[in-house]
Amino acid sequence: MKAVLVFVAISVLFSYAVAYDPLDPSGNITIKWDVISWTPDGYVAAVTMNNFQMYRQIMSPGWTLGWSWAKKEVIWSMVGAQATEQGDCSKFKGNIPHCCKRTPTIVDLLPGVPYNQQIANCCKGGVIAAYGQDPAAAVSAFQVSVGLAGTTNKTVKLPKNFTLLGPGLGYTCGPAKIVPSTVYWTPDRRRKTQALMTWNVTCTYTQMLASRYPSCCVSFSSFYNSTIVPCPSCSCGCQHKNCIQKDSKLLTKAGVNTPRKDGQPLLQCTSHMCPIRVHWHVKLNYKDYWRAKIAITNFNYRMNYTQWTLVAQHPNLNNITEVFSFTYKPLVTYGSINDTGMFYGLKYYNDLLMEAGPDGNVQSEILLQKDLQTFTFKQGWAFPRKVYFNGDECKMPSPDAYPYLPNSAHIFAKMTLQQSLIILVSFLLGLRVV
Incomplete structure (x- = not known):
């Protein structure tokens, strides 16, 4: 039993060691969900991916973000990104959701999409610059309307099992954690408001996950x-x-x-x-x-x-x-x-x-x-x-x-x-x- 505990402890320490970068100890990609409004059966959220890594970027063909819904949520619509598969939406009549998969996979839109399909910091083909090289370009964002979800802070369930995928990407994402609501300017820049609810997901890079060589x-x-x-x-x-x-x-x-x-x-x-x-x-x-x-x-x-x-x-x-x-x-x-x-x-x-x-x-x-x-x-x-x-x-x-x-x-x-x-x-x- 003692040997097993020692092995587990060493394994835990090793898992942290391979993810720790001594040249960029605070480097990570933070995914922030801001619930900006409630809808009759869910909410609208602004999702922002901030790359806080000094010298590591995400190149073309760009990021692929995935997660598992906690309940039976669906995506009614998206702005600035899209799901790669719609899934089985056969139970819906009339207004069909954008995605009904329990584990949606999301990708960025390419530059040049119509203006009404864009939000700030979207539509860059999934490319995110390194923070130390170009802080203004080290961010990517999209907006998602979620249905069949909670409509209050107490009834909303956080998504689970986040993944940040793509060729050459080796990221491990932690669990979503509720944080103080984001404060931001209104579109007219006249006053400040804050999100109704905010949670963060932190993803760290490990080279061994990206490639064995x-x-x-x-x-x-x-x-x-x-x-x-x-x-x-x-x-x-x-x-x-x-x-x-x-x-x-x-x-x-x-x-x-x-x-x-x-x-x-x-x-x-x-x-x-x-x-x-x-x-x-x-x-x-x-x-x-x-x-x-x-x-x-x-x-x-x-x-x-x-x-x-x-x-x-x-x-x-x-x-x-x-x-x-x-x-x-x-x-x-x-x-x-x-x-x-x-x-x-x-x-x-x-x-x-x-x-x-x-x-x-x-x-x-x-x-x-x-x-x-x-x-x-x-x-x-x-x-x-x-x-x-x-x-x-x-x-x-x-x-x-x-x-x-x-x-x-x-x-x-x-x-x-x-x-x-x-x-x-x-x-x-x-x-x-x-």
Whole structure:
């Protein structure tokens, strides 16, 4: 009996551990239901999905939200979203509900639907931006009219078993909980009112639920060593049997780049078999600064990564001086050092990472000021400790494979005053110093 209790305790702790993200400890998606009016047999609710994750977004084909009704509720109508199935509504005559399923599945509408089918923050094809990248776009909403439900705070029963689904989504949703009613402005912005009843559902991300394999990998190179350290073999699993060579004639066929509803990728054949590769190159060394180049390559012919995010963990990011063609934002959590940052593309410039092919890459360079107490090129110090793409942790090379520093590298640490002046002048002139 004691062994069983220990096993259960460990299992509970593990379940929380895999859902906890130390780089974004308060990140989650909160689904809020606001009952805004009562109807003869139920209520009208505004449902809002807020993405409070700093660097994890929901990309196309978007979110799919599901739940189980507590009683025999039906959906009379919806604005800004729709149920994927109507279900059995045969007992209704005349006015037929929008959905009669006990477990409805809801999807967002696409942009461009008629105005009378829209509400604020709806109709984005289920795409929700990361909060740290674009807070205004990190929300999605719809309105639902529920029938055969309670018509008071005491008779309404909260839906159960919420799910947040979709290709590549690995979210676990907790139970609905009644919270203080939301206060909001009336449409004319003249006065404040509040919801008749409000409940929240919190969904947290777990990468193991999204996929048993990583979705990205990292490779390394440096100016002081000719070795290029590739992504580990089968970094993302080698289960994709339908990979395609980059010079294949099949790429000229119509529809090859069309995304599939199940989200299955069409990958370029590589040794790592990852949709995304991140390459970190240690490029230049100056007296007080050093420079690195970051390149992101897409190997998925069916996916354009819109508003992508890249997170890197490196001890020298607390002294980052300039980022040349990405946007940079430090990620500092309470009680931690500033060693983690988020990179993302400039709007209308490189925030869209095209599918595999000649245009399937984005790149930037970063300039970092040296911390002379800790800076070194030895033992792979100049390479990141962890890398995340779109919120998924990437597979890293083994530390013993990192580009090593040649034996003559002591010149970096032991310099005469004359050599230091030469390096300083070289930095001012933008020359490469090895």
